[in-house]
Amino acid sequence: MAALTPQRAVRPGARFLDPAVLARIDNLELLARTVVDGFLAGLHRSPYLGFSLDFAEHRQYMPGDDIRRIDWRLFARTDRHYIKLFEAETNANFVVLLDVSRSMDYTSHAVTKLDYARYLTAALCFFSRRQRDRVGLVTFDDAIVDYVPPSMKHMDTVLHVLDGIEAGRAGSLAEPLLQITELTGRKGIVVVVSDFYADTDTVFRSVALLKARGHDVIVFHVLDPAELAFPFQDASGFEDMETGEQIPVIPERLRDEYLRLLRTHTTELEERFAGSRIDYRLLDTSQPLDLALFAYLAARQRLSRTR
Secondary structure: OOOOOHHHHHHHHHHHOOHHHHOOOOOHHHHHHHHHHHHHHHHOOOOOHHHHHOEEEEEEOOOOOOHHHEOHHHHHHHOOOEEEEEHHHOOOEEEEEEEOOHHHHOOOOOOOHHHHHHHHHHHHHHHHHHOOOEEEEEEEOOOEEEEEEEEOOOHHHHHHHHHHOOOOOOOOOHHHHHHHHHHOOOOOEEEEEEOOOOOHHHHHHHHHHHHHOOOEEEEEEEEOHHHHHOOOOOOEEEEOOOOOOEEEEOHHHHHHHHHHHHHHHHHHHHHHHHHOOOEEEEEEOOOOOHHHHHHHHHHHHHHHHHO
């Protein structure tokens, strides 16, 4: 990730982004608008406001475009009408791949991993739609569940699908992401949101397929705070969210080893993704969404300049 300081840049709007507060909003479109507007309220106080003013490219004039944006100097040289596009206005296919497997239904507080992922997905799509992108959505567990192809007209459909999803079967990454790779033909921005309940090799190989097809890939690894800190005290039976298997556990004896394995897993993912120029961000579902949105904005800004 780029060396930025998102905490200071967007903290003024963070009160709008608390997942526990968002959980009380019934309408997903209103929720997405609240998140994005709150995020932008913080962004306007940051030094990154000018990112959208950088020239990106020309596009051929189309009926309905504002003639004030025509580049008349270019017209004088080419005898053709082109308009100027800026970084915030460049059109791209933007698709979120959302894990809806059974393990995503876990929570130790007010919001499940799946709900947090839904809020994040809705906000990212809403924000990208404001950037004039064609937004799309794929949900998956051990296979593709829903597919909304990227389009300028599909924001309502995306929100409708997000509003109705429920955690389903045990998950898998290899097969559904292989199928998704075949669906996403045109190069664009692909965001993967999952708890990555699989070994490191499987996760990396599955996501790397998308990069190999030429997509700009951004990964959000969503975990509950209890999964990150393992705060349990009493001996009890733990249930595997994917298989339903009950496992007797004495937390005191396993905590250090669990935390070591978790650190190894996340560190290896971050390093291997970085080696393939895939952006990776670990998210705590008890934390506001500003860091996730800022990580996406920073990644998108950098990608648009290197594309």
